[in-house]
Amino acid sequence: MLGAALTAVVGCGGTFSDQARRALYISAETLVSVDGTVAPAYAAASEQSVDIAADLVEYRRLMAPWNELELTLRMARAALLRSESELDSYEHSGRKVGLVHAVGCLTVLFENMFNDLHEVGIRAPESVMTTVQVLRPFGGFCDERIEE
């Protein structure tokens, strides 16, 4: 229900640019919130893995799903900054291509985040899938290689 409210808030009023900016704002808040949940869980898993592992290779093997999640979060952060920069460019030039591409890739990363959270046993908060819904109208096809 809250997710539907957020989606409605993004679409309510303003120009395309205002709506896209609201969608990016919501995505950034969601990422910060997910990061706040994941970090202590990562630290706890890491502590356990350090105790068990004999060397760095084994440690990384144990932490692989967590490191996949960390990579997704880090890439989502970079994609958010890039989307905002493309939105700034769109406001000056009126060309949407860069924005649509950047938001398309950002959407894929939030979809991956949902799966990566599941892989480490964290139930993805509703806001992650809501963010995907909120971003979708602004994004296009992502042809970049997104690590999975």
Added chain:
Amino acid sequence: MSESKSNAKQAELMDLLKHTFTIASTIMGAIRNDKPERVDAILPDELKTSIAKAAGEARMRAKSGE
């Protein structure tokens, strides 16, 4: 056993409340601001999870002497 189940339920409920609060605050933020805060002002320079990853690898290196 039942106490740990009850603790898990409590933790789950707290998580749900925390996320509901986050979504509600985000809605209020989006409604309140005609021009919402910029993404580069919201995002930290480094994610807490990335810091936890670096710390974990450092601990492992210290333990294994690599």
